[in-house]
Amino acid sequence: MQTLNTVSRRAFLKSASSFSLPLFSIEFQTPRFITNREIEVTRHSVGLRNLPPAFDGFRVVHLSDIHHSKYVSFNAVYRMVALANRQRADLVFLTGDYVTWSKKYITPMAEALRDLKARHGVFGVLGNHDTRVDGDAVTRALRKVGIQVLRNASARVDYRGQSLWLSGVDEYSYGQSDVAKALHGLPSTAPRILLAHNPEIIALATEYQVDFVAAGHTHGGQVKLPGLKSLNSITQPNQEFLEGFVSAGRTQMYISRGLGKVVVPLRIKCPAEIPVYTLRSSSARIGL
Numbered sequence: 001m002q003t004l005n006t007v008s009r010r011a012f013l014k015s016a017s018s019f020s021l022p023l024f025s026i027e028f029q030t031p032r033f034i035t036n037r038e039i040e041v042t043r044h045s046v047g048l049r050n051l052p053p054a055f056d057g058f059r060v061v062h063l064s065d066i067h068h069s070k071y072v073s074f075n076a077v078y079r080m081v082a083l084a085n086r087q088r089a090d091l092v093f094l095t096g097d098y099v100t101w102s103k104k105y106i107t108p109m110a111e112a113l114r115d116l117k118a119r120h121g122v123f124g125v126l127g128n129h130d131t132r133v134d135g136d137a138v139t140r141a142l143r144k145v146g147i148q149v150l151r152n153a154s155a156r157v158d159y160r161g162q163s164l165w166l167s168g169v170d171e172y173s174y175g176q177s178d179v180a181k182a183l184h185g186l187p188s189t190a191p192r193i194l195l196a197h198n199p200e201i202i203a204l205a206t207e208y209q210v211d212f213v214a215a216g217h218t219h220g221g222q223v224k225l226p227g228l229k230s231l232n233s234i235t236q237p238n239q240e241f242l243e244g245f246v247s248a249g250r251t252q253m254y255i256s257r258g259l260g261k262v263v264v265p266l267r268i269k270c271p272a273e274i275p276v277y278t279l280r281s282s283s284a285r286i287g288l
């Protein structure tokens with residue numbers, strides 16, 4: 001696990017935010033030998049202070065950056081859903097970028113996600129691409145298939161007489177994240193779990209004493225060629241924060257490498273990822 005103290009937070013934030021801009025646009029057939037079609041399922045324990053005992057052991061499956069587009073086919077999205085379903089989720093978190101540039105992918109993307117299985121619900125937030133394409137249309141499509149979209153809002157999950165709150169923010173890079181509003185109404189002792197597309201949210205999340213953030217956006221770099229900066233680190237060097245655990249103050253955050261591709265139809269040395277978290281009633285921090 002890394003901490004924000006290990007590198008400049010500002011440098012990290014610049015690094016992550018730089019990825020939202022297309023660096024160039026090239027269309028070509030993906031050479032099979034360098035396309036990583038594998039999805040790595042990674043497993044983590046997340047210790048949460050004051051987690052109600054009923055939720056101890058809850059399994060959360062996290063999908064991010066699906067990017068249904070000409071680079072990520074419907075069948076590819078459906079394979080993601082099938083693999084997610086094999087994890088037997090209690091909860092599914094979706095942290096945005098369901099589509100990339102075109103509205104025409106919104107409905108099929110939602111139809112594929114309709115089949116996601118989670119015993120206690122599927123919850124999502126929007127990413128920068130969704131916001132740019134049409135955030136309201138993406139929201140409507142997801143809600144139509146039963147997904148709870150948390151737009152600076154919270155939802156309560158009840159189980160065995162106890163409750164867990166899940167909060168979500170709109171996209172940081174558009175200035176639309178309102179953490180205070182997202183957390184509004186939570187009991188003071190409840191664990192604060194935040195879904196956010198952009199890991200830049202960590203500064204605000206720390207300020208609002210969020211316990212755990214599930215984030216994406218960076219694609220983990222997506223393309224990592226030996227001796228070169230990763231695709232999303234071309235302008236900024238701090239790759240420590242492109243993926244995995246980060247902590248700051250009380251806040252622990254996991255940045256998924258995500259599932260899809262943007263800018264180029266490739267992932268190189270950076271496999272797609274489905275993180276699976278097991279929630280634990282514990283004052284301990286994240287364990288692997």
Ligand SMILES: [Fe+2]
Nearest residue numbers: 065097217262
């Ligand atoms: Fe993305």
